Amino acid sequence: MSHRSRVKAQSVDIRPLAWLAGLAVATALLLQVSVAHGREAPAGFADLAEKLLPAVVNISTTQTIKNPERVPEMPQFPPGSPFEDFFKEFFERQMRPDSSPKRATSLGSGFIIDASGFVVTNAHVIADADEITVTLHDDTAYKATLVGRDSKTDLAVLKFDPGKKALTAVPFGNSDVARVGDWVVAIGNPFGLGGTVTAGIVSARARDINAGPYDDFLQTDASINRGNSGGPMFNLAGEVIGINTAIFSPSGGSIGIGFAIPSSLAKPVVEDLKKHGKTRRGWLGVRIQSLDQELAESLGLPDSKGALVSSLNAGGPASKSTIKPQDVILKFDGREVTEMRKLPRIVAETPIGKKVTVEVWRDGKRTTAEVVVGELPEEPEEVAKGPEKGQAPAAGQSVAGTGLVVAAVTPQLRERFGLDEDVKGVVVTEVKDGPAMEKGMKPGDVIIEAANKPVRTPGDLAKAVEAAKAASQKFLLLRVENPQALRYVALPLAEGKKK
Incomplete structure (x- = not known):
């Protein structure tokens, strides 16, 4: 065998070794990056x-x-009893x-x-x-x-x-x-x-x-x-x-x-x-509630993301803007509001006095409003009044297919449920087994709107229910107030008449 042949026979293909060396270097670099970012177990x-x-x-x-000045009462004994002393x-x-x-x-x-x-x-x-x-x-x-x-x-x-x-x-x-x-x-x-x-x-x-x-x-x-x-x-x-x-x-x-x-x-x-x-926190001055699928569908939203504005604080920043009840806030100052509970934190972190753009869902489409963020005031503790135990339900009119019994607001009902003097609507006096109970409605709730129209008598509510059923709507959007909150309720309806 010639010298050239022996050299050729002993030669080794170094390409796999070079690949392995490159892999080792890359692995070492990745480990360094992982450690630097706290990903690797120390x-x-x-x-x-x-x-x-x-x-x-x-x-x-x-x-x-x-220690409280607490003195137990001594048992009473007949005069002259040997136990008394x-x-x-x-x-x-x-x-x-x-x-x-x-x-x-x-x-x-x-x-x-x-x-x-x-x-x-x-x-x-x-x-x-x-x-x-x-x-x-x-x-x-x-x-x-x-x-x-x-x-x-x-x-x-x-x-x-x-x-x-x-x-x-x-x-x-x-x-x-x-x-x-x-x-x-x-x-x-x-x-x-x-x-x-x-x-x-x-x-x-x-x-x-x-x-x-x-x-x-x-x-x-x-x-x-x-x-x-x-x-x-x-x-x-x-x-x-x-x-x-x-x-x-x-x-x-x-x-x-x-x-x-x-x-x-x-x-x-x-x-x-x-x-x-x-x-010092940012303040928008709105009361909000979360959206469920029924509420989202009632408002024409494709999903249940966002925060639904149920009311505005009088004199608050939102009341001085174009934001209004029933708006669904989707973005605040460029930040997505994926769920209701995220909005308070986003607003709180926003600098006081900053003018921000708010993206809302209104009347089936997206629109924007501008608001100047205020400073969150100290909240006084409020004690809400409620119905007293043991009271018999007040008479009212039953609204078919809802489980609700409602009555016009009277001075007696105002006093019983602790309602404000200026509240207008119909008072829920009884909730029977049905859609309203499933949605958490209770006696003392005041229905002030149905399908965005004012409700002043039990007949107004009954007509709104019948109209929604006739239009084959699955839900009736109610605006409900009580001493604790003002909120929207998507009330499920029985299957309505087909057009």
Whole structure:
């Protein structure tokens, strides 16, 4: 065999090796990108925990509670009974009311956002506290004062004077870019065991747990227990993307379902509390309700997305615009309103005084309105009157096919159901089994419109029902008012006459 032949026989095709080398380089780059964005499982959390622990504080509060002056009544005995002296002595010795005040304590968590001593926590952690103590990771304790609290988002800002002590502060991150499955680290003070680190993932986003009007919680399986409230949830970059607030637990302990206020909601609230001691929110001045499929169909909407305007606040920003009841708000300042509960948060986050475009559905088509966002006023607590128990249903006229019994408004019905003097319509006096009951209508509801026409007598409502059936409509759109709310109801109808 010639030398050339031996060389040829020993040569190797290097193209597969080059491809494998390229794949290895690409994989390494992808891993670097994944780690940078917090997608790859870390080897451990020790370095991150060591860096963040000094910024997390334990919060303890004390509250003075005075015992009620409660004296049980002594049993009555016949005069001269031998038990009379015995019980009198017993009650004076054992049942004497203790008027000395008691001190209740509670524990929570928080985190330092400014080296000058500003701390963020939950509002419920410091509620009704007479004294607030902030304890650092090195067990140094300071008395803190309340800068401001916001009950709607359950956030509070505290301030303490660290003197010459150098503090570790942590920044807010962007919770909007956090994805389900991302790693997170929670640090807090569960059951008073300070400096506890747990880890998990973002389990879900945009959870509504009926805690407030702006619910948009991050859900996590990182272990969160009592005492973690107010503590931070970190991403792997060491940024706060959530404030741990609540858990779902039948037993009271962690079962892997915890909820955190997202930083995108918390950050502007915290800034307002720091600067003004209160939260300043945008205000549209409308009462809204969610859409179901029946309401959407009644309004000619292709789906049930949006927020239905049921009424306008007198003197509010919307009342000074072209927005009107029965409009369905689809977009606000360029942001989609996919469901009713998103609108309050979108409006609240809009700068006060900004002129915005609102896209609405009206009369079967899209149109726009412009409104100048106002400042949300403090809402006075209203106590709504209602029907008294045990009252017999008032007489009225039954409306066939609806389950409703209605009557004209009278002074007696106004007083019975707590209706305003200027309310006009027909009062629901009884709801029988049928479509109205399925839609949640109750005695005391006032039907003021049917098919966008005023209702003043039971006959008006009966005619509207018959007209809708004759037109083969599946639903009759009612506008219903009671002392709690003004809303629209798509009342299902029995199959009408065919044209």
